[in-house]
Amino acid sequence: MSSSSSSELEMEIFQYIDGHQSDFIKDLKEWVAVQSDSVQPDLRKEVIRMMVLVADRLAALGATVNSVNLGSHQLPNGQDLPLPPVILGELGRDPQNPTVCFYGHVDVQPAKKEDGWKTDPYTLTEINGNLYGRGATDNKGPVLAWINAVETFRALKLVVNFKFVIEGMEEAGSLGLEKLLEEENQCFFSDVDYIVISDNVWLSNKKPALTYGSRGNACFFVEVECGGKDLHSGTFGGIIHEPLTDLIALLDSLVDPTGHIQIPGIYDSVAALTEEERKLYESIEFDLEEHKKNSGVKKFLYGTKEEILLHLWHYPSLSIHGIEGAFHEPGIKTVIPSKVIGKFSIRQVPHMDLSVVKQQVVEHLEGVFSRRNSPNKLKVSMPLGAKPWLADVNDPLYKAARRAIKKVFGEDPDFIRDGSTVPVARMFQTITRKSVIMFPIGAADDGEHSQNEKISRHNYIEGTKVFASFFLEISKLHRHLHETSNMEIKN
Amino acid sequence: MSSSSSSELEMEIFQYIDGHQSDFIKDLKEWVAVQSDSVQPDLRKEVIRMMVLVADRLAALGATVNSVNLGSHQLPNGQDLPLPPVILGELGRDPQNPTVCFYGHVDVQPAKKEDGWKTDPYTLTEINGNLYGRGATDNKGPVLAWINAVETFRALKLVVNFKFVIEGMEEAGSLGLEKLLEEENQCFFSDVDYIVISDNVWLSNKKPALTYGSRGNACFFVEVECGGKDLHSGTFGGIIHEPLTDLIALLDSLVDPTGHIQIPGIYDSVAALTEEERKLYESIEFDLEEHKKNSGVKKFLYGTKEEILLHLWHYPSLSIHGIEGAFHEPGIKTVIPSKVIGKFSIRQVPHMDLSVVKQQVVEHLEGVFSRRNSPNKLKVSMPLGAKPWLADVNDPLYKAARRAIKKVFGEDPDFIRDGSTVPVARMFQTITRKSVIMFPIGAADDGEHSQNEKISRHNYIEGTKVFASFFLEISKLHRHLHETSNMEIKN
Structure with missing residues (x-):
């Protein structure tokens, strides 16, 4: 695959995505309509129904799907409640291609209209280019962006083998997931090269970012x-x-x-604050005033960008x-x-x-x-x-993601951490010992866990393109690494 | 009316009350079934429906009934909510008889089964001689005991003129009542001699009490x-x-x-603690251990009866x-x-x-x-x-009540205060300047405002008798006072 043919393929894919915007938004509307709140026991059946929708969607993609039953868990009041299954999906097994495993969740935080939502939280509603609804950005939107990117790509040419791990208990502590990962480490994960998680947001409303750490x-x-x-x-x-x-x-x-x-x-x-880490904070583009505006708060506890980021990450x-x-x-x-x-x-x-x-x-x-x-x-x-999580920003996985972002959004991403917790990042890294990246497509003002959660139409659609472009980049990178290592063997 | 004929009449009344126990409990069951919660805006219509039941009940007694519309009030969120009417009732106008005005309320505190009720809070349920249900003791039971006492009495001979003030906003601050009392002071209240409130409980589970003060x-x-x-x-x-x-x-x-x-x-x-007041506390029969048991608490802040009562009343x-x-x-x-x-x-x-x-x-x-x-x-x-309230225990009204209690329960009541608030007592006293008594029939362990609120069948039925006996005593006392004052005029 030459560079120019790759570029043509990419153009074709981007056009396909632009042409299918309304289908992608219809998909998201259907998913947001499911009250898959994993925190409130009464709504557990909705989480389970959501998992069935996910399994059907992946099967329609051509993937082999395994809904792994995790049994039940006990509430503090003694009640036994069934856990939703974890969906393991697999698409493509070409040994020439890298295998990328995507993790996402389709359960959501509690949401009620009377908590202060301007629209019904379970009816995806577009206002001024924003798609409002519980789960729009955390995490149903990004999961669908990835699946749609795969679908788009697949209609043309498969250059990556895909695996999927989709769960329904993230907002309630990912019960049962760690055990499953341990059990599947020698099976499902044995041929995985890279793990991608897209369950957080950028640091700003406009500038893309890649995440290499999270708090516990x-x-x-x-x-x-x-x-x-x-x-x-x-x-x-x-x-x-x-x-x-x-x-x-x-x-x-x-x-x-x-x-x-x-x-x-x-x-x-x-951990002590090193000079190197301090410098990393200094180079990040972070609009304090914008972040303050997003929060609705009048005054932060600290006045400088560095102090704020240190107190969110370090x-x-x-x-x-x-x-x-x-x-x-x-x-x-x-x-x-x-x-x-x-x-x-x-x-x-x-x-x-x-x-x-x-x-x-x-x-x-x-x-x-x-x-x-x-x-x-x-x-x-x-x-x-x-537990908290920390990755190596020099890993090739981060390079591929950086190139895809540069192509779609026209600028380099910030390398950031997340003040909130993505325990799966640490979990995947500790158990599988594969490279893990957190690859957000949502913006800072998306309001995860809050009233009026949203993802913008722009981020949802361009995010789909970024994922598609990332498939090409990781494929090229992998091929290059493969050729280099073959050459080394020949030498 | 001689003392012996009064006593015969009393026996007749007591027998009538004993013979109608099941009717009286049926009445209470019907009232408890109405979710007349004045605190939660959504249930206001139930409070209003409750007031209609009260008006019907008094009309059936032969009373003239005036449902006074109090307009509406504004919630903190700006919503306008209608106030339930206050029922003013009147039965008998014989100038030879004293006029006793009874105050009660038929709204209740919030209650939900899931708060920890063993029975449905709105289904009156008898277990081991106790009648469980929201409002059973606060205040639907005592209101019905009074009405049934009046009915019983009336079937025989009317020796007292009755007035009724029944409201539906007590648990939410008696909104509108004070204004109504002021407006009616020269009309409805002009010929009232005594005011009786039965909206609290005894200090012990067994020994009756009369109340002369309450905290704000x-x-x-x-x-x-x-x-x-x-x-x-x-x-x-x-x-x-x-x-x-x-x-x-x-x-x-x-x-x-x-x-x-x-x-x-x-x-x-x-107020400074006088030696006289301290002595009053010493003479009260109060079982600290029983009170502790009722509360479910392991240890109080104070170890002696006097300290406990001082910290509840003074x-x-x-x-x-x-x-x-x-x-x-x-x-x-x-x-x-x-x-x-x-x-x-x-x-x-x-x-x-x-x-x-x-x-x-x-x-x-x-x-x-x-x-x-x-x-x-x-x-x-x-x-x-x-505001808090304090009455004079030497008032004739307290004497009549004391005699009635001695007759029905066989012992003298304690003279107590109430740690909780009955703002109407202070309100009635300040506005009408009539004698006001708080005349409880519920026991200390009734659990007002709590889960599993109840009144015992014994207290409900004997309380009805006490009220009936009180009518005879206040009538005798009034007649005596009248004769004495006539004699004084003649002299």
Whole structure:
């Protein structure tokens, strides 16, 4: 395949993609309509239905599809809930071609119209070039962009062997996935050369990026309980140790007004900041004002680009998410809740160890609680622990992705990390020991996990092109590496 | 009417009540089945339907009934919601008889099966002599006991003129009632001699009580907002001032682990504890262990009966109820909520002034917030302010009630206060300047505002008898006072 024929093929593919925009958007609309929320137990059947749609889509592509049953898991209340299957797909087995494995998820975060959505979260709605809907950018849009890129490409000529790992429990901790990867490591993954994950967004609204690291996520539940039932604040206010007062004090001990975590020892294992790493931050194009505008926040904790990026990527953070069991509705209820569960999480960074973090949190909270002399019961647990991830930006995989981006978007990508967690990146890298790249196509203002989540039509369609172009680049790169190594053998 | 004929009449009435137990319980079952929750806007139509049932019931009794339209009120979100009418009823106009006005409410606190109810909260269910259901004791049971006592009595001989004030907004601050009382003070209330309220419970499970005071209720909303939308804790955790972290710190500044309120100046106007008042507490029969058992709590903040009663009646308390806008469901959501509203209330006591309390709370919270240097927006409001109430235990009204209790239950009542708020007691006393009594028939373990609210069959039926007996006693007392005053005039 000469350079010019490759370029003609690429032109042909790009034209095909432009011509099929409305089909691609129709696909996304159909997927967004499925309330595949993996967090709320009641919606589990919708996640399972979503997996069937994915399997059908891949089968229609010509792929062999294996829906791997992962059994069930137990909720904190003891209820057994079935896990959705993980879809393993395979298309093409030409030993001349590189094998690229794509990972994506089709479950979503909870979303309700009344949370503040301007449109129905499960009806994909285009407004001013943006496609609004839960899962549009996290992660249904990118998954479909990849599948459509494969389809487009395939209609012309297959230069890459494809594998697919599509799951439905990412937003609930990817339960069962790690075990499956371990089991399939010697089988499904044995001939995989490269692993691509597209489950995050760019750092800016306009400039593409490639991601080489992510923070972890250690989620904690702090439960305080006084007795069997909620009490009336008139009948018991002033004479009991109220569980919610205890919990508020515990939560207030976690982080100071500057965002500094107050748990003793928590910063001890954070990787030292090298001069090389600091320089990497300096060269990144990052519009602080734009990021602030995207957030809706008036003022950040730090004033410079470097400080902001360091605190999103290099340092851990702690966020309090809410309280279960207390009064949460509009209006007034003069209740003393009997059992309350505070929820917070720590985004850990290299080289914080999860079990050490858990121990530090438990010891700290138990210490604060014991100083209160409360007769209530305290229970601290870590229902979810996801590790941070870091890749080598000099890997050939990153080069191919960089070239594809340059071709489609006309500029080099930033090399960035992600402040949020993609535990699968670390998981894939640790288990398979293959090269892993995080290859986002969504923009910074897409609002993953938030109200009014969207992907722009531009990013969705150009993202499809970038993936297609990436197939050509990785194919060329692979062929070149292959030829070089053959020559070396001959020599 | 001689003492012996009064006693015969009483026996006849008691027999009638015993013979109609199942009818009375059927009535209560019908009322409990109406989800007349005045707190949740969606259920307002059920409150209004409940008021129609009350009007019908009083009309069937032969009373003239006036359903007074109070217009509407505005919710914090701007929505206009109709207020339920207040029912004014009147039965008997004999100038020889005293006129007793009864106040009660038929709205209820929120209740859902999944909050931890063993039975459906809106299906009255008898288990081991207890009638479980939302509103069974607060306040549908006592209202029906009074109405049934009137009916019983009336079937025989009317010795008292009755008036009724029944409302449907008590659990949401009795909106509109105060204005109505002021308007009707010269009309409906002009010939009222005594006002009876039965909207609280005894201090023990077994020993009857009469109540001469109640704490107030100043409810506060503390709102902290950062911007337009919820944010992802990975993308923004560590670089913004999180509103929930600010709110947790504000709530944590309110009360210390010993239950002492930390708001400067808040105890300044609390009435000094006199030796006389202290003695009153000493003579009350109060089983600390039983009260603890009712609460389900392992340990109280204080160890003696006197300290406990002082902190329920004489001193203010502060309880935190919950947070609106944060994640409150089971499971995990790694969200940074953009707008959170903390809810707490202060049970004030004589002679704390509501506007002073409000100012102290606002100044304190603004001070704590400003020291955090947060760019977020703080808003403190007091959506509900109910004043405390105190009556004279030497009033003749208390004597009649005491005699009725002695007759039906065979022992003298305790003279107690209520740690919770009955703003209507203070309101009726301040506006009408008539004698007001709080005359409970429910027991300490009834669980008002809590899961598994109940009234025992015994208390419901014997309470009906106590009310009937009270009619005879107040009639005798009134006749005696009248004769005495006539004699005084003749002299």
